[in-house]
Amino acid sequence: MRPAPAWRLLLGIGAATAAAHIGNNFSTYLIGGLIDRYGFSPAAMGAWSMTETLSYAAAMFVIAPRATTVRPRGLAIWAGLLVVLAQAAGALGGGYALLLLTRVGTGIGFGLANAAVNLAAGTTRHPARAISIGITCQTLLYAAVNIVLPLVGRQGGVAGMFLALAALSAVLTVVASALPGRPVAARDAAPLPRTPLGAAERRVLLAMALFTFGSLAIWPFMERAAHAIGISAVAFGRYQSAATLASALGNVVLAAIVGRIRGDVAVALALATCGAACCALTLSSAAWAFAVALVAYNVAWFVSYPLLLGIAYRVDRSGRLPVLCSAVWLTMTSVGSLLTGIVAQVLGSYAPVGPLGLVFCLLAAACAVPVADRAPASNPTLSAARPRTG
Numbered sequence: 001m002r003p004a005p006a007w008r009l010l011l012g013i014g015a016a017t018a019a020a021h022i023g024n025n026f027s028t029y030l031i032g033g034l035i036d037r038y039g040f041s042p043a044a045m046g047a048w049s050m051t052e053t054l055s056y057a058a059a060m061f062v063i064a065p066r067a068t069t070v071r072p073r074g075l076a077i078w079a080g081l082l083v084v085l086a087q088a089a090g091a092l093g094g095g096y097a098l099l100l101l102t103r104v105g106t107g108i109g110f111g112l113a114n115a116a117v118n119l120a121a122g123t124t125r126h127p128a129r130a131i132s133i134g135i136t137c138q139t140l141l142y143a144a145v146n147i148v149l150p151l152v153g154r155q156g157g158v159a160g161m162f163l164a165l166a167a168l169s170a171v172l173t174v175v176a177s178a179l180p181g182r183p184v185a186a187r188d189a190a191p192l193p194r195t196p197l198g199a200a201e202r203r204v205l206l207a208m209a210l211f212t213f214g215s216l217a218i219w220p221f222m223e224r225a226a227h228a229i230g231i232s233a234v235a236f237g238r239y240q241s242a243a244t245l246a247s248a249l250g251n252v253v254l255a256a257i258v259g260r261i262r263g264d265v266a267v268a269l270a271l272a273t274c275g276a277a278c279c280a281l282t283l284s285s286a287a288w289a290f291a292v293a294l295v296a297y298n299v300a301w302f303v304s305y306p307l308l309l310g311i312a313y314r315v316d317r318s319g320r321l322p323v324l325c326s327a328v329w330l331t332m333t334s335v336g337s338l339l340t341g342i343v344a345q346v347l348g349s350y351a352p353v354g355p356l357g358l359v360f361c362l363l364a365a366a367c368a369v370p371v372a373d374r375a376p377a378s379n380p381t382l383s384a385a386r387p388r389t390g
Helices: 006-020 022-038 042-066 072-090 096-121 127-176 199-216 219-228 233-260 263-283 287-315 320-347 353-371 380-385
Strands: none
Touching: 006 022, 006 072, 006 096, 006 127, 022 042, 022 096, 022 127, 022 219, 022 233, 042 096, 042 219, 042 320, 072 096, 072 127, 096 127, 096 287, 096 320, 127 233, 127 287, 199 263, 199 287, 199 320, 199 353, 219 233, 219 263, 219 287, 219 320, 233 287, 263 287, 263 353, 287 320, 287 353
16 A cells, blocks of 8 residues: 655644644633633642543553554544534533543544654654644644633633634544554555663653653643733733744744754753743743743743653664653653642642743753653564555
């Protein structure tokens, strides 16, 4: 069977990337809407967000050992169906148990979609470039959504936002059907050995865990942090839209130069910048300072993530390690969002979260730099079984 054209594969990766990260990017609006509409506490919303991200991680942990046998297209389609149903159910009312159940559904769906992205990107010659192009497509779309979604919330309340996100997922699922329709490995390829993770693999996973725990602890409450210094949800959406466009530009640049830059220097600079931006986000008292920090945060985060995944692909081309990296990301984000909700409820402030984010990002850089320029791992099974595009 002839492989799909490179442009079609990259379009599918872009759509699946956007579908997989709807929860990460827009839960902050849902949380603000649910707090305003139903009076939920920050701790309750931290647990709500954690339920989604833990379900997301669980789905990826299930897929990781089967990385060479699952079909990316099938994963993306099933993911889309599950997310659409769960988001629509979220619009039915303010019962906390129902809302938690919907987060289990969306989390599993987002996890399946993200696994599809990682596996499809692994079939290209430059997976980090494919991930960057996917993020660019995602961020260009999200720039518009960040403007429109708060307006939907103003007119239709939080229920309207749930339904709008369900419709967005449905459209993206149709486009994501351009992903490969067969497993990563050919049917007659020898199965991959179930080997334990080596030292380099563990370093990459630890770097991803530290980075995501530190940088994403504040994310579900970003709109609330902005609200605390007098920034409205609509104004925050405009700031986030500008930040999203800036991160798209950052990923265009990264996709163009990723094969020609030193990985250790690039990942160290990106992680340090992301950590500094985290610090500024929770310590800023002026709207302009918050907006600048938000732009820097988005650009640095969406450069750091594909760089770390690129290291994972170089260490392990089978796709198992990159999928595990994304699963670890979601697990640590779950813990971080719960702790942030508790901190905000106890202290009445998000201020301590940012400086801790800086510390964890610097620790992540210390773990990632030693393996950033590791020679690509060779895997004869995959080399024989998979076409390379892009």
